[in-house]
Amino acid sequence: MIEDAVAWVLLAAVAAYACAGGTDYGAGFWDLLAGGAERGRRPRWLIDHAMAPVWETNNVWLIFVLVVMWTGFPVLFQTVFTAMWLPLALAAVGLVLRGAGFALRKPTRRLARRRVYGVVFAVSSVVTPFFLGAVVGGLATGRVAPGTKASADVWSNGTSVIAGLLTVAATAFLGAVFLTADARRFDAVDLVGYFRLRAWASLGVIAVLAVVGLVVTDDDARYVHDGLTSGIGLALVLVAAVGALATAALLYRTATGWARVTAVGSVALVVVAWGLAQRPYLIPTSLTVSQAAGASTTLRWLMLVTVIAVVLVGPPLVLLYRLDTAGALQPLTEADLRRTAAGREPESP
Amino acid sequence: MAFTLGSHILLVPFGVALPAITLLMHYRGLRKGDAVALLLARRWSAVMAVQFAIGIVTGTVLSFELGLLWPGMMGRWGDVFGLGFGVEAWAFFLEAILIAIYLYGWRRLKPWTHFWLGLPLPLAALMGAFGIVAANAWMNTPRGFDLDASGNPVDVDVRKAIFTPMLGPEYWHFVVGVVLTAGYVVAGVYAVGWLRGRRDRYHRLGFTVPFSVAAILTPVQFVLGDSIARSVFHEQPVKFAATELVWKTDTHVPEYMFGRLHPDGTISGGIKIPQLDSILAGFSPDTEVTGLTSVPASDRPTATQATIAHWAFDIMVTIGSLLMLLALWYGWCWLRRRDLPRSRWFFRCAALAGGACLLTVECGWITTEVGRQPWIVYENMRVSEAVTDTPASSLWVMLGIVVVVYVLVLGAFLAVLLKMSRGWRLADEGALSGATAGDVEGDTPYGPRPLSTTAGVDGGRE
Numbered sequence: 001m002i003e004d005a006v007a008w009v010l011l012a013a014v015a016a017y018a019c020a021g022g023t024d025y026g027a028g029f030w031d032l033l034a035g036g037a038e039r040g041r042r043p044r045w046l047i048d049h050a051m052a053p054v055w056e057t058n059n060v061w062l063i064f065v066l067v068v069m070w071t072g073f074p075v076l077f078q079t080v081f082t083a084m085w086l087p088l089a090l091a092a093v094g095l096v097l098r099g100a101g102f103a104l105r106k107p108t109r110r111l112a113r114r115r116v117y118g119v120v121f122a123v124s125s126v127v128t129p130f131f132l133g134a135v136v137g138g139l140a141t142g143r144v145a146p147g148t149k150a151s152a153d154v155w156s157n158g159t160s161v162i163a164g165l166l167t168v169a170a171t172a173f174l175g176a177v178f179l180t181a182d183a184r185r186f187d188a189v190d191l192v193g194y195f196r197l198r199a200w201a202s203l204g205v206i207a208v209l210a211v212v213g214l215v216v217t218d219d220d221a222r223y224v225h226d227g228l229t230s231g232i233g234l235a236l237v238l239v240a241a242v243g244a245l246a247t248a249a250l251l252y253r254t255a256t257g258w259a260r261v262t263a264v265g266s267v268a269l270v271v272v273a274w275g276l277a278q279r280p281y282l283i284p285t286s287l288t289v290s291q292a293a294g295a296s297t298t299l300r301w302l303m304l305v306t307v308i309a310v311v312l313v314g315p316p317l318v319l320l321y322r323l324d325t326a327g328a329l330q331p332l333t334e335a336d337l338r339r340t341a342a343g344r345e346p347e348s349p
Numbered sequence: 350m351a352f353t354l355g356s357h358i359l360l361v362p363f364g365v366a367l368p369a370i371t372l373l374m375h376y377r378g379l380r381k382g383d384a385v386a387l388l389l390a391r392r393w394s395a396v397m398a399v400q401f402a403i404g405i406v407t408g409t410v411l412s413f414e415l416g417l418l419w420p421g422m423m424g425r426w427g428d429v430f431g432l433g434f435g436v437e438a439w440a441f442f443l444e445a446i447l448i449a450i451y452l453y454g455w456r457r458l459k460p461w462t463h464f465w466l467g468l469p470l471p472l473a474a475l476m477g478a479f480g481i482v483a484a485n486a487w488m489n490t491p492r493g494f495d496l497d498a499s500g501n502p503v504d505v506d507v508r509k510a511i512f513t514p515m516l517g518p519e520y521w522h523f524v525v526g527v528v529l530t531a532g533y534v535v536a537g538v539y540a541v542g543w544l545r546g547r548r549d550r551y552h553r554l555g556f557t558v559p560f561s562v563a564a565i566l567t568p569v570q571f572v573l574g575d576s577i578a579r580s581v582f583h584e585q586p587v588k589f590a591a592t593e594l595v596w597k598t599d600t601h602v603p604e605y606m607f608g609r610l611h612p613d614g615t616i617s618g619g620i621k622i623p624q625l626d627s628i629l630a631g632f633s634p635d636t637e638v639t640g641l642t643s644v645p646a647s648d649r650p651t652a653t654q655a656t657i658a659h660w661a662f663d664i665m666v667t668i669g670s671l672l673m674l675l676a677l678w679y680g681w682c683w684l685r686r687r688d689l690p691r692s693r694w695f696f697r698c699a700a701l702a703g704g705a706c707l708l709t710v711e712c713g714w715i716t717t718e719v720g721r722q723p724w725i726v727y728e729n730m731r732v733s734e735a736v737t738d739t740p741a742s743s744l745w746v747m748l749g750i751v752v753v754v755y756v757l758v759l760g761a762f763l764a765v766l767l768k769m770s771r772g773w774r775l776a777d778e779g780a781l782s783g784a785t786a787g788d789v790e791g792d793t794p795y796g797p798r799p800l801s802t803t804a805g806v807d808g809g810r811e
Contacts, residue, residue, distance in 0.1 A: 052453070053449045053452075053453045054449060056401065056402060056405050056445040056448070056449060057442070057445045057446050057449055059405060059406075059409065059445075060405070060438070060441055060442045060445050062409060063408070063409055063412050063438050063441065063442075064438045064439070064442065066412045066413070066415075066416070067412065067431065067434045067435050067437075067438040068435070070415065070416070070423045070427035070431050070434070071427055071428060071431030071432055071434065071435050072428070074423055074424050074425065074426070074427030074428050074431070075424055077416055077420070077423050077424065077427060078416075078420040078421070078423055078424025078425075078427075079424075080416070081416030081417055081420045081423075081737075082420045082737060085417060085737070085743075086743075088413060088416070088417060089413075089417055089747055091413070092409075092410050092413040092414070092417070093750060093751070093754060095406055095409050095410060095413075096406045096407065096409075096410055096754055096755075096758060097754065097758075098406070099402055099403070099405060099406030099409075100402070100403060100406055100758040100761065100762070102402070103398075103399055103402030103403060103406075104399065104758075104761050104762065104765050106398075106399075107395070107399055107765050107768070107769055108765060108768070117761075294427060294428025294431075294505075295428045295429070295494075295502070295503070295504075295505035297505050297506065297507055298428040298429070298431070298432060298505050298507055299428075301432055301507040302432060302435055305432065305435045305436060305439065306435075306439075308439075309439035309442070312439070312443060313439055313442050313443050313446065316443060316446045316447060316450070317442075317446055319446075319450065320446045320449055320450055323450060323453075323454070323458075324453075328454070328457040328458060329449070329450070329453035329454060329457070330453055330455075330456045330457055331452075331453060
C-alpha cells in the first residue's frame with residue numbers, strides 16, 4: 001500500500017521534472033537553433049529573460065526524483081545506475097555544462113565568451129534530455145533486470161533512441177509554447193509568431209516520432225506497448241493528444257496563457273500513462289513496485305516528509321510563479337550594481 | 350566522487366552562509382537608510398546568483414554520482430539513511446525558490462517585503478545542511494537497523510538513523526565552520542582593497558560586517574572543534590587513533606604535531622608532546638586511548654591513510670588556532686578604540702584568512718572521510734563492497750572528463766567573479782572622478798536595446 005503511494009510520488013516528481021525541466025531544456029534547444037549572434041539576438045534575449053528566475057527551481061525536481069528513488073526503492077536505484085552507467089554519466093556531465101553555461105553567460109559581457117558559454121549551454125540542453133529519455137526507453141524494453149551489468153545494448157536499441165528523440169522533441173514543444181507566451185508577456189510581437197511556428201513544427205515531429213515509436217516498440221517493448229495501446233493507458237494518451245492539438249489551436253487564437261496549461265497537461269499525462277502502463281512493475285517484467293520497496297517505516301517517513309514539504313514548499317513555489325508571470329521579478333541591472341553611493345570618498349586622506 | 354565532493358564542498362560555505370551575511374547587510378542598509386550597505390548587499394546578491402547556480406549543478410551531479418559510483422551502498426542502505434537526503438532535497442527546493450524571489454525581487458518588490466521574503470533563506474539552507482550532515486553522521490556512526498542472517502538491514506528505525514551520536518557535534522561544527530569561512534572570505538576581499546589604499550566607507554563596511562561575524566564565531570568553533578574530537582574519541586576510537594597517530598592502546602599517550610606513521614608503527618618527524626593526547630581526550634594523563642592495533646589490519650586505515658588524516662586534522666587545528674589569535678587581535682582593538690586595527694599586518698592576515706578557512710573546510714572533510722577508511726559505512730560496509738563494478742578504465746576516463754569539466758567551470762566561475770568586481774571598481778572610481786563608466790562592448794550583446802517603453806524601467810537593458 002504505502003509503496004504504491006511512494007511510487008505515485010515518484011511518478012508525480014518525474015512528471016513535474018518532465019514539465020518544468022523540459023521547458024528549460026526546450027528553451028536551450030531553441031537557443032541552439034537560433035542562428036548566429038546577430039540573427040539569434042532577439043530569441044536569445046527572450047530565452048535568457050524567461051528562464052532566469054525559474055530555471056534553478058525547475059532543476060531541483062531531478063534531485064527530488066533521485067532522492068525518492070534511493071530512499072523509497074533502493075534496489076531500483078542500484079539497478080538503473082549500474083546498468084545505465086554510461087548514458088547517466090553523460091547526462092550528468094551535460095547537466096554541469098548546461099547549468100554552468102547558462103549561469104556564466106549572464107554576467108559575462110564579452111561577445112566571444114558569451115558565445116562559448118551559450119554553445120555549451122545549448123548543446124548540453126539537447127544531449128541531457130536525450131540520454132535521460134534513452135534511459136527510460138531502455139527500462140521500458142525490459143532489457144534491464146536487477147544484477148544487469150552495464151552494456152551498450154540496454155540503451156542503444158531502437159526503443160531507447162526513439163524515446164530519447166521523443167524526449168528532446170517534447171522539450172522543444174514545451175519550450176516553444178512557453179516562449180510564445182513569454183514573447184507576448186514581454187511585448188515582443190515579432191517573437192510570438194517565431195516561437196508559435198516552432199511549437200507547431202515540434203508537434204509535427206512528435207507525431208511522426210510517435211508513429212515510428214509505435215512500430216518499433218511493438219515487439220521491442222511489448223509490455224509497455226500493450227499498456228499504452230489499451231485500457232487506461234490508451235485513454236490517457238488520447239487525452240494527451242487532444243491536449244496537444246488544443247495547444248496548437250490556442251496558440252493560433254493567441255490564448256497563450258491557456259496553451260501553457262494544455263501543453264504541460266499533455267506532457268504530464270503521457271508520463272502518467274507510461275507509469276500506468278508499467279504497472280505493477282518499476283522495470284517491466286523483472287522488478288515490481290513491492291519487490292523494490294525499501295523498509296516500510298522509511299516509506300512512511302518519506303511520505304510524512306513529503307507532506308510537510310508540500311505544505312512548506314508549495315506556497316513559495318506558487319508565489320514564485322505568480323510573481324514571475326506578474327512581471328515582478330527582474331534581474332538587477334548593471335546600473336543598479338554600478339550606481340555609486342555616497343560614502344565612497346576616502347575616510348582619512 | 351572524492352574530487353567532485355571536494356569541489357562542491359568549497360562552494361557550500363557560500364551557499365549556506367552568503368545569504369545570511371547578505372541579509373545582515375541588507376537589514377543594516379534598510380534600517381539605517383544606508384546606501385553603501387544596500388549597494389554591498391546588491392552586489393553580494395549578484396555574486397550569490399552565479400555561485401548558487403554553480404552550486405546547484407555540482408550538487409545535482411553528486412546525487413547522480415551516488416548512483417554511478419556507489420550503487421552497492423545505495424542499494425543496500427538507501428532506505429536506512431536516505432531520508433536525510435529527502436529532507437535536504439526539499440530544503441534545497443525551498444532555497445532555490447526563495448533565492449529566485451530574492452535575487453529578482455530587488456527592482457519591483459517593496460523594500461521591506463523583499464527583505465522579509467529573503468529572510469527564510471538562511472533557515473532553509475540550515476535545514477538542507479542538516480539533512481546532508483545527518484546522512485554523513487550516519488555513515489560515521491550507523492544506527493537504526495538490525496541485520497538479518499544474510500547481512501541485510503531490517504527493522505529500520507528512522508529516528509535512530511537520523512539522530513545518530515555524531516549528528517550533533519558534526520552539525521554544529523559544520524554550520525559554524527561554513528559561516529565562519531564565508532565571513533573570512535568575503536572580508537578578505539575587502540581587506541585586499543584596504544591594503545591597496547581604498548580606505549573608504551564602502552570597504553570599511555564590506556570588511557567589518559563579515560569579519561565581525563567570523564571573529565565572534567571563531568572561539569565558538571574552537572569549543573565545538575574540541576567537542577567533536579572528543580565525540581570521535583568515544584564513538585569511533587579507531588578513527589581517533591588514525592587522526593592522532595596512536596599505534597598501541599595505552600595511557601599517557603603523547604600528542605604528535607604532524608609527523609609520519611610507518612607500517613611498523615613507528616613515527617618519524619613531527620613534534621612530540623608527552624602525555625598531551627591522553628589529557629586532551631579525557632582531561633587526565635591516565636586516560637586510555639585506543640590504538641590502531643586494537644583492530645585487525647584489514648579493519649583500520651593504512652599507515653598512509655592515517656598520516657593523511659592526521660595531517661589534515663593538524664592543519665585544521667593549526668589554522669583554527671591562528672584564526673583565534675586574529676579574532677582576539679580584532680576584538681582587542683575594537684574594545685580599546687572602537688576601531689579597526691591600524692597595522693597593515695592585520696589586514697594581510699585577514700586577507701589570507703579566507704583562503705586558509707577554505708583549506709580547513711577541505712581538511713575537515715578529508716579528516717572525516719579518510720579517517721573512516723576502509724569503511725564507507727563505519728564497521729558495516731567496506732568501500733570496496735559499495736563501489737560500482739564498472740571497469741576501472743572507464744571510471745578513470747570519466748574522472749578525467751569530470752576533472753577537466755570542473756576545472757573549466759570553476760575557473761570560468763572565478764574569472765566571471767573577478768570580472769564583475771573589476772567592473773564595479775572601475776565604475777566606482779569612474780563615478781568618483783566624475784566620468785561615467787565606459788564599457789567595452791555594451792551591456793547587451795544579445796537582445797535589442799530599447800524593447801519598448803512598456804517593458805518597465807530597465808528599458809530592455811540586461
